[in-house]
Amino acid sequence: MKSAYELAMERLAKSDPNANKPLTPEQKSRLAEIDRVFKGKLAEREIFLRKQLDEALAAQKFDDLEKIKQQLASEKARIEEEREEEKERVRRGR
DSSP, X not given: OOOHHHHHHHHHHHHOGGGGSOOOHHHHHHHHHHHHHHHHHXXXXXXXXXXXXXXXXXXXXXXXXXHHHXXXXXXXXXHHHXXXXXXXXXXXXX
16 A cells, blocks of 8 residues: 555656656756855845844834845745746756
8 A cells, every 4th residue: 555645756757757857967067056146146135134134223223123024034035936946947958
């Protein structure tokens, strides 16, 4: 008897036959490059927003602190999403 996990993996393999296809060396290097680029973008935004956070804290602008924290979280999520979309395009060979 198969586990629910094994059944789910079989269904996934049937729905996307290219999912189990191994990555080419070119795709692997492109995925690594995407990770480097997006890690840099994320670091750039974090540095910029953390500077604003420090300035708002020094000026005791507590309303601005929350806005900046929310902006930092949304920027991180957006950049991560963009990175995953780009990596998925590479995995699919487009």
